[in-house]
Amino acid sequence: MLERCASVNEYFDISFKVMLLGDSAVGKTCVLVRFKDGAFLGGNFIATVGIDFRNKVVTVDNLKVKLQIWDTAGQERFRSVTHAYYRDAQALLLLYDITRKSSFDNIRVCLLTSSQLFSSICITTQAWLTEIHEYAQKDVVIMLLGNKSDMAAERVIKLEDGQKLAKTVISKIKPCFPVISNKEYGVPFMETSAKTGVNVELAFLAIARELKHRAAQQPHEPKFQIHDYIESQKQKSSCCGAPM
Numbered sequence: 357m358l359e360r361c362a363s364v365n366e367y368f369d370i371s372f373k374v375m376l377l378g379d380s381a382v383g384k385t386c387v388l389v390r391f392k393d394g395a396f397l398g399g400n401f402i403a404t405v406g407i408d409f410r411n412k413v414v415t416v417d418n419l420k421v422k423l424q425i426w427d428t429a430g431q432e433r434f435r436s437v438t439h440a441y442y443r444d445a446q447a448l449l450l451l452y453d454i455t456r457k458s459s460f461d462n463i464r465v466c467l468l469t470s471s472q473l474f475s476s477i478c479i480t481t482q483a484w485l486t487e488i489h490e491y492a493q494k495d496v497v498i499m500l501l502g503n504k505s506d507m508a509a510e511r512v513i514k515l516e517d518g519q520k521l522a523k524t525v526i527s528k529i530k531p532c533f534p535v536i537s538n539k540e541y542g543v544p545f546m547e548t549s550a551k552t553g554v555n556v557e558l559a560f561l562a563i564a565r566e567l568k569h570r571a572a573q574q575p576h577e578p579k580f581q582i583h584d585y586i587e588s589q590k591q592k593s594s595c596c597g598a599p600m
């Protein structure tokens with residue numbers, strides 16, 4: 357049974373915590389501001405200190421869904437602060453910057469054996485997926501986003517590389533992440549641009565739908581297919597002339 361609640365000034369039926377993760381300067385704050393306010397924070401880059409959050413209420417199937425979105429600092433020195441927040445998050449948006457290879461490499465979980473770990477760079481770069489495995493809930497919803505898709509001339513990570521990486525991440529976190537070709541097991545992926553707004557709203561709406569279906573699934577309802585939802589929404593906007 358869902359109860360209608362009021363946050364500061366907006367009513368909602370159900371509320372979820374979502375966390376933005378990824379290296380410093382991949383665009384986490386900008387993606388959040390684009391979704392919340394429809395604006396782009398250009399100009400001088402000001403790194404997030406610790407953690408911050410914003411709320412946004414969206415409507416999913418006539419239900420008001422409040423997303424409490426936590427924007428974490430990507431800088432290594434704030435990791436211990438952000439670890440404490442993973443436990444309460446129901447969804448994680450994991451970002452890299454398509455123009456910066458290190459931000460992509462730092463997503464990957466280390467596939468080395470424990471004896472190799474001691475000499476491995478994975479131990480020093482702290483792959484984001486390793487952190488998620490360690491601190492997040494086991495059934496957390498994960499989505500991978502390649503941000504700054506507007507910067508085509510500076511692109512170093514191909515769309516297909518992002519798609520491939522997303523297929524290697526199984527949504528139920530396990531100690532090791534085998535490469536899986538079946539799309540059912542990969543996490544959803546898309547490229548976004550906080551600057552132009554491409555796919556930003558879609559990413560958050562897909563997460564809101566997935567979480568709402570998990571929490572309020574009717575017995576007769578078919579399971580929500582987040583991959584299919586994203587593909588159908590992308591096709592809708594491309595057929596209506598919006599840039600992908």
Ligand SMILES: Nc1nc2c(ncn2[C@@H]2O[C@H](COP(=O)(O)OP(=O)(O)OP(=O)(O)O)[C@@H](O)[C@H]2O)c(=O)[nH]1
Nearest residue numbers: 380381382383384385386403404430504549550551
């Ligand atoms: N061209 C372009 N620039 C972007 C985009 N998103 C963010 N930026 C720029 O990238 C820089 C970093 O953006 P932030 O959103 O502050 O990065 P962050 O991931 O929150 O960084 P931390 O707070 O240090 O973790 C800023 O100069 C933004 O203007 C985008 O989609 N396209």
